[in-house]
Amino acid sequence: MRFSQSPTATVDLRNFHTFGCPCYILDSRAQVDPKGVPKWEPRARLGIYLGHSPAHAGSVALVMNPSSGL
Numbered sequence: 164m165r166f167s168q169s170p171t172a173t174v175d176l177r178n179f180h181t182f183g184c185p186c187y188i189l190d191s192r193a194q195v196d197p198k199g200v201p202k203w204e205p206r207a208r209l210g211i212y213l214g215h216s217p218a219h220a221g222s223v224a225l226v227m228n229p230s231s232g233l
Contacts, residue, residue, distance in 0.1 A: 186212045186226060 187207040192200050200206045210226035227233065 182212065182214060184212050186210050186224070188226060 186209075188210050189207050190200050190205070193206055208228070210228055213225040213227055215221060216223045216225050
């Protein structure tokens with residue numbers, strides 16, 4: 164990095180996302196159930212992006228559910 168103390172550090176900007184931005188989580192029935200989600204029901208739910216999960220793979224995100232706060 165150019166302005167850091169460590170001359171050998173590299174940063175991959177593809178791993179950064181905006182904290183607190185809205186994201187949508189696909190309903191699991193859309194992938195598991197052969198019939199899918201009923202026609203007039205929502206296929207995704209709204210969430211708030213909190214960052215990458217430290218307990219999972221690098222591609223797993225932490226998402227807060229605004230209706231429950233978890």
